[in-house]
Amino acid sequence: MSGERVKQSRPVNKRALAERRIAEWTSGYAPLSGIPDEYIGADGAPRAHWARFLDSLALQDPDEINRRFGAADRHIHDMGISYRVYGETNERSWPLSHLPLLIADNEWKQIAAGVAQRATLLEHVLSDVYGEGRLIADGALPAAAVAGSQDFLPPMRNIKPPGGRWMHLYAADIGRGPDGRWWVLGDRAQAPSGAGYALESRLVLSRAFPSLYRDMNVERLAPFFRDYRDGLTHSAQRAEPRVCLLTPGPFSETYFEQAYLARYLGFLLVEGDDLVVRDGQVHVRTIAGLKRADVIWRRVDGDYCDPLEMNAASRLGVPGLIEAIRKGAVVMANMPGSGILESKALLGFLPALNRRVFGQELRTPNIATWWCGQKSEREFVLERLDEMAISSAYGENVPGFPGKRILLGSELGTEDRAKLVRSIQERGVDFVGQEVVRLSTTPAWVQGKIVPRPFVLRVFAAATEKGWEVMPGGFCRISDQMDARAVSMGDGVKSADVWVLSDKPVEMASLLPTGDSVKIRRLLGNLPSRAADNLFWLGRYLERVEATLRLVRCLSNRVTDADAGVSPARQSIDRLQRMLVAWGAAPQELVGSTPGELATVALTSAEHYGSASSLAGGSMRAASVIRERLSTDTWQLVSGLEARLTAKVDRVLSEPECFDRADRALRVLAALSGLIQENVNRVAGWRFLDIGRRIERGINTCRFARQFADNAATADNLDVVLDLIDSQITYRSRYLIGVALAPVRDMVMLDTFNPRSVGFQVERIDEHLATLPVLREDGMLETPRRLSVRILSDLSTEEAELLDTNKIFSIEQRLMGMADAIAERYFLQGPHAVRGDKLTDLA
C-alpha cells in the first residue's frame, strides 16, 4: 500500500533541505575584491536580510520555484510589458530579473533623505537659472555650464511656473561605490521614465511569490503614486482638474509605460494633436468639443513642446503651449527646460551649491566630476587622464567620438588620446572628466545559480504639498557583465524589482483614497477625438479581418465539396476569388487558379493590404495607440490574432489547411467580440468601437449581397451568401422551400432580428449615435444621426421583393457616407485637425 511507504520514509527535515539548496545556489558566489556586494557583507558573511530572503525562498520546492519564475516570465509576455529600443519598430519584452534588489529599512531612510535633499536643491537651481540668475551672477555656476545644454530653453526665462514649481517628478540614478556609500551617478529631470516599469515589476514578482513578498515586509509602492497624483491635482487651479499625460506616441521608447501609468493613475493619455490652445487656455479635443486641460505631465522633450516658440520642426508639441504657460493657464510636470539638470556639467557644482544655498553637505554625494570649461579643472583632468572617464558635458556621446558615451582615459590608443586632448583643449566646455567608479553587485539568478552582477538604481521623488516624497523602491537595472561602469537599457540588461524591507509588517495600500471623500461617478470625462478615431478604426479593421476570413473559409470549403467541377459551383468560386481580389487580398492573376493558392495569399500575404494578415496588422496598430483603454485580455486577443495571422508560411496551403486556419482565427475573433460585448463598459469608447464594426459589417454585407444575391443569382450563389453571413440554419428553419432570392435578400439586408443583416447594423449604429454627446444647441440632429435615421427608416420600410442590386449599392454608398460624416463630426478634423505644412521663407 502506498500509505505505508510514506510512513517508512525518513521524516523530511525541511530546514536541512533548505540549507542544502542555498548552498547549491550560492556555491561559487564570488564578489569582486574591493567592490561591495549586496548579499555578502564586508565581513564576508551574508547580510541578514538576504539570508532571510534566501531562507524563505529555499523552503519552496525547486520545481515550484522554477514554475513560479516561468509564470513571472509568461506574465510579462502576456501583459505586453515592453520597451522599444530607439529606432526599432517592434517592441521587446521586458527582461525582468527573477530576484529582487533588497534594501534594508535603515539604509533606505538615508537614500530617501539624500534624494529628497537633492530634489530640493535642483528645484532651487532651476528657479534661479530661469529666474533671477543669482547663482550665475555670483560665479557659483558658470553660465556656459547651463547654456550648453540643448535643454536650456531661453523662452522659459522669467516665466513663473504655474502651480509654483518647476519639477513635480524627479529621479536620481544611484549606485553603491567602492567605499560602501551610495553615490548619485546622474539626475533625471526632463521626464523621468521607469516609475511605471517599477510598478509592473512589483506586480509580476509579488504575484509570483505572494507569501515571500508578505513575509519580507516589503514597502508598498501605491502610496507614492497616490501622493504624486494628489500633488499634481492640488497644483491645478480647479478642484477637479483634467490631468493629461502628453506622450510622443507609440514610437517612443517607453510608450508602454506611459499608457500603463495613464491608466493606473486615471490620467488622459494625449498626443500633441489632441491638445489645442484657444483663448490662452489649453484644451483637449474630445467628441464633446474642446475641454480644458489643467495639468500636463510631459513625456515629450521640452524643446519639442511648442513649434511656435521652440523647435519649429516639432510635430509632437502643441502650438502656443509656451504662451499658455506664460499666462499661468496650465501646470507642467515638469516645466520645459528642466532637462538642463541632466547635464553632467552640473554635477561638479552641486556640492558647493548646496553648501552655498542651504549651508549643508549633500547627504548622498555625486560621483566626482570636473567640468572642463574651467581652466584649472581642465588642467586637472588632462593631468590625470588615465584615472578619468571622459563624457560629454551635456549630451549622450563624447563629441568627436560617435557612439561612445564614455571614454576611459586609461584605455585610449595614442591617436584617440591625442584627438581627445586636443578637443578638450579647444572646446573644454563640451567635456567632463569623472572618477571611474565600479558599482557594487547584487545577486542575479542565472541558470539555477546565484551570481553577483553590477546594478544601477533609479529612485523617484514626487513633489507633494508636504514636500518631496520618495518612492520606496525603484527601477533597478542589472548588467549581465561583471564589470559595469555604465549600465543602460539595451541588450543584455535586465531590470529588477526593488524591495525596501520594513522592520515591521507593512499595511496594505492601494490607490484607494481614505475617508469618505469619494464622489461617485459612472463616466470618466470625455473621450478624446483621437481615441474615438482609433477605437472606430480598430472596430473596422477587426470586422474586415472577419469578412476576409469568412470569404476564405467559404472559398476553401466549397472547393473541397465533391461537385466542385460543376459549373454553378465554379461560378461561385470565381466570384469569391474576384471578391478577394477586389478587396485587395490577392492579385488579379490568381483568379482562376486553384482556390488554395488564392486563399493562401489572402490569408498570409504581407504585400496585399486586404489580406487577413495585413488587416490584422492594421487592427494591431490601431489598438497599440489606445492601449491604455484596452483590457489586458483584449490586448492579448488582438495581438494573438495578429501573431496567428502573420505567422510566416512558405508554401501553398491546401484547401483544408486554409479552411482550418481561417476557422481558428474566426474563433479568436468570436472570443474578442464576446469580450467586447460582455466586459466593456457602455461608455463612448465602446460605442465607437462598436460603430466601427457595425459600419464595416454593413458595408461588407451589402457587397456580399451584390455579388451573391444579385438579380441573376443562382441557388449556389444564394447558398454562398447565407454561408458568409452565418445564416444557413436560420434560413432552413424558417423557409422549407429551399433558397429563393427575396427571402435571402430579406435576411441579408432587412431583417433586424438577424444580427448579421444590414438593417440590424444600422439599428445599432443609430442607437449609439443617439447617446453620444451633441454639440448643437438648437435641438436639430447632427449630420451622422440624420443619416442613420434616414437609412434606418428606408431599410425598415423597404420590401424584400422590391430590392434590387442598385438599391443595395445605394445603401452601401450611404453607409460609407455616414462613416465620413462620423469622422468629420467626432474625430480630429476641421480647424487645427491635421498638423499643417510649415511655412517657409527665404533668407
Next chain:
Amino acid sequence: MIYDIRHVTTYRYEAPVAFARCTLRLSPRDGHGQKVFDSGVDVSPPPSESTIRSDFFGNRVETLSVEKSHRELRIVALSRVEVDRASPPLAALTPAWEQVKLAAAGSQSLAPESPAHYLFRSRLVPVLESITAYTRKSFPAGRPILEAADDLMRRIRTEFKYDPAATAVSTPVGEAFERRGGVCQDFAHIMVSGLRGIGIPAAYVSGYIRTIPPPGKPRLEGADASHAWVSVWCGDEFGWRDLDPTNALHVGNDHIVLAFGRDYADVSPIDGVILGSGGQKLSVSVDVAPVTK
C-alpha cells in the same frame, strides 16, 4: 542714414487654407547704432488673434492666427529706421582670441547678449571638424580676435562662390561648406560654426543691406533681399562686432538689423503652420529706400 523698408511676402496656395498660425520677426530692433522710428505689419486676410512680444534675444515677435479660409496670405512689413553706427575699432587693439575664449567660458550672465548662449552648437549650426579646421588657419596663437575674424570673413568671401542655385533654406551647413558655395545664410552659418568650433562665441544676424545702383541708373524698387551676417563676440570691452562674410564688410550704415539669435532658426522672418493640402508658391520683395531729406 534713415531708411524706409518695405518687406512684402506673399504665399499663394493651390487649395484653400483653413487656418494659419505664424510667428513673424519683421520689425527691426533698437540699439547698437540703430533707432526704429516706426514699424508695423499688415496681414491679409486680417488675423483673428495677434500678440506682439519681445523674445528672449530681444527681437520683436508677432504671433498671429488667421482663421478665415484663404488662398493667398500677404504680409507687408513697413519700417522707418535710422542707422548711425560708430566705425569699427582698430582690429589690432582687440584682445588675443584665446583671451576671448576664456572669458566666454567663464561668463557670469545668462542675459540675452551673454556670450554663453552663442558658444555651442545650435539647431541649424553643428560644430564640425572640417569647418573648425578651416577656421583654425585664421587663428594663429595670440592673434587679436577682430583681426582673425576679419581674415576668416575675407577668406569665405574669396574662397566661396555666391550661388543661389547651390543651396536651399534647408541645406545643412556641412553640405554648403563642402560645396564652397551658397547664399548669405550659408556663409553666415559656416562662419558661426567655425568660430564656435574654436571656442569663440558667434551669433547670427538677420536684416537688410542697402543696394547702391550703378552710377547713372535709378534704384530698382523691390530688387533688394533679406540679408544675413555674423556677429562675433570680442570680449567684454569690445562686445559684439558684426561682420558680413557675403560682402567682406564690417557692418556699418548700409546694414539694417532685423533680429539677432543663435542661428536662422531663432530669427527666421516668418515661421508657422498652415492647415491646407495643396502646394504653395512664395514670393518675396524687399525694398530698402534711403530717405532723402
